[in-house]
Every structure is written in structure tokens, then in C-alpha cells.
Amino acid sequence: DIVMTQTPLSLSVIPGQPASISCKSSQSLLHTDGKTYLYWYLQKPGQSPQLLIYEVSSRFSGVPDRFSGSGSGTDFTLKISRVEAEDAGVYYCMEGTHLPWTFGQGTKVEIK
Amino acid sequence: EVQLVESGGGLVQPGGSLRLSCAVSGFTFSSYWMSWVRQAPGKGLEWVANIKEDGSEKYYVDSVEGRFTTSRDNAKNSLYLQMNSLRAEDTAMYYCARGNSLFSYWGQGTLVTVSS
Numbered sequence: 748d749i750v751m752t753q754t755p756l757s758l759s760v761i762p763g764q765p766a767s768i769s770c771k772s773s774q775s776l777l778h779t780d781g782k783t784y785l786y787w788y789l790q791k792p793g794q795s796p797q798l799l800i801y802e803v804s805s806r807f808s809g810v811p812d813r814f815s816g817s818g819s820g821t822d823f824t825l826k827i828s829r830v831e832a833e834d835a836g837v838y839y840c841m842e843g844t845h846l847p848w849t850f851g852q853g854t855k856v857e858i859k
Numbered sequence: 860e861v862q863l864v865e866s867g868g869g870l871v872q873p874g875g876s877l878r879l880s881c882a883v884s885g886f887t888f889s890s891y892w893m894s895w896v897r898q899a900p901g902k903g904l905e906w907v908a909n910i911k912e913d914g915s916e917k918y919y920v921d922s923v924e925g926r927f928t929t930s931r932d933n934a935k936n937s938l939y940l941q942m943n944s945l946r947a948e949d950t951a952m953y954y955c956a957r958g959n960s961l962f963s964y965w966g967q968g969t970l971v972t973v974s975s
Contacts, residue, residue, distance in 0.1 A: 748921075784960055788904070795954055795965040796896075796904060807963065839904055843960025847920045848906040 749773050749842050753851035761859045766827040768854045770840035775820045777844070784843035787816055787825045790853075791836040799838075800825065832858050861885035861964045863955050868969030875945050875973070881938040881955030881966055889913070889933040892959035895940050897951035898968075905951075908940065909959055923949075945973045 750773040760766045776783045787800040798807040800816035803823060813828040827834055835858045840851040867879040881893070894909040908919045908929040917929055928941045938955050950973045956962035 786961065788962070790904075795967055796962070797965070798961065798963055801961045837903075841904070841906075841960070846918050848960050850904045850906070853903045 748847055749776075749845050749849050751840055751842055751849050751851035753838075753840060753854050755854060756852060757855045757857070759857045759859055760827075760830040762832060763829050766830050766834075766856060768825045768838055768840075768856075770818075770823045770825070770851050772821045772823075772842055774845065776823075776842050777820060783819065785816075785818065785823050786841045786843060787814075788839045788841060788850075789834075789836050790839065791833075794836075796839065830856075830858060834858065861957070863957065863964055863966035865953065865955050865966045865969035868953065868971045870972045870974065871945055872975050873946060873973055876941070876943045877945065877971060879940040879942065879953055879955075879969055879971070881940075883936050883938065883955075883957070886957070886964075888931075888936040891957050893929075893931060893938045894956045894958060894960075894962060895929060895938075896954045896956055896962065896965075897949075897971075898954070899948075899951045902951075907953070910938070942971070945971075947973050949973050 752771045754769045785803045788796040790796040804816040815826050837853040837855050839853050862884045864882045895907040910917045910929045926944045930939045952968040954968045955966045957964040
């Protein structure tokens with residue numbers, strides 16, 4: 748199984764400041780179809796997870812453009828350009844290239 | 860409006876069975892893969908299973924293979940997860956989600972507790 752490793756595991760950010768989360772996979776996530784199935788999900792406190800980013804860098808419908816994803820192969824990054832209070836929660840990366848799909852451990856983002 | 864509503868969770872003894880349901884509305888159910896994702900209390904997310912649009916393909920995480928079976932009824936816009944031989948480590952919130960790996964919509968979850 749692919750191991751997804753996120754760093755850091757927790758982050759405390761001042762509103763308006765940037766934030767960055769790293770996600771590394773134990774194998775390349777480049778699929779034979781040429782796409783890279785790396786996702787970012789956010790689980791806000793008391794809520795179900797929600798999709799932020801798909802295929803490394805595409806923002807899901809309604810996701811603010813302060814969220815951006817980048818990377819390739821085994822190294823990926825989620826960036827928030829200017830953190831807002833509503834961005835608090837646990838962020839998970841997930842790979843969808845090699846079954847079984849696996850999630851990272853999660854990064855808890857706290858807003859100061 | 861897209862809605863996914865899980866039901867069927869509860870308290871069950873080790874070795875017991877439960878059947879979870881996920882009723883969907885607001886989209887053409889038969890056009891999408893569907894998935895189950897679980898979250899143990901205070902822990903992270905774990906993909907459990909998925910099923911193709913017509914039910915012809917199903918995949919499971921190793922830890923539930925042979926014990927859990929996912930199915931769907933496209934006429935009833937419903938997804939199911941039959942869970943047998945339940946173990947304490949299966950205790951979790953179970954979410955249904957639309958998609959194969961791109962989980963665009965999630966239900967609110969149903970809690971399964973396996974305990975004697």
C-alpha cells in the first residue's frame with residue numbers, strides 16, 4: 748500500500764498569513780493514463796470532509812482561490828495564500844492512483 | 860441539491876453484523892462510482908470500499924476484504940455496506956461519498972460501535 752506522509756502534523760497560523768502543508772507518497776502517483784490522482788480534503792470541526800483540490804492542482808467548485816496545490820511524482824504541497832478563520836480544521840492528502848486509496852495522517856490547522 | 864444520507868449504524872457485539880445504507884438525491888446516482896470512507900474516533904480517514912456505476916466492479920481495503928460487501932440499487936438511488944464478522948477495530952464513523960477517488964460529496968456519516 749502507498750504510504751502518504753504529511754508534514755507538519757499541526758500548524759498554528761495568524762489570519763492573513765500564508766500556510767503550507769507537505770504530502771509525500773511512498774511511490775509515484777503518476778498513473779498510466781498520464782494523470783496524477785492526488786487530492787486534498789478538509790475536515791472542519793464537527794463536519795464531514797470536503798474536497799478542496801483534485802489531480803494535484805485543480806480547485807473543486809466553490810473552493811476559494813487562496814487554496815492552491817502543486818507537485819508531481821511523490822512530492823506535493825497545499826498552500827493557503829492568506830489564511831482565514833474559516834480555514835481551521837484537519838487537512839488530508841489522499842492518493843487515488845494505486846488501490847487501496849490511502850490518506851495522509853492529517854494536518855491540524857489552528858487559527859491564532 | 861446533492862444529498863447523501865447514511866443510516867444503519869449502531870452498537871453491535873464483536874462478531875455481529877450490520878447493514879449500512881446511503882440514500883442519495885440531487886444527482887444521477889447510476890452515473891457515478893460510490894465509495895465508503897471511515898474514521899475511527901479521534902483518528903484519520905480510511906478508505907474502505909468503492910463500487911462502479913453498474914456494480915460490476917468493487918474494491919476493498921485489505922482489512923475488510925471478505926467481511927464487508929458493498930452493493931447498490933440504482934433504481935432506489937441507494938448504496939449499501941454489509942458488514943459481517945465485526946471487530947472492535949471497525950468502530951468508526953462511516954461516510955458514503957460520491958466518486959471513485961474524487962469524493963466530491965459526502966454524507967454526514969453513521970456511527971458504528973463494536974463492543975460487548
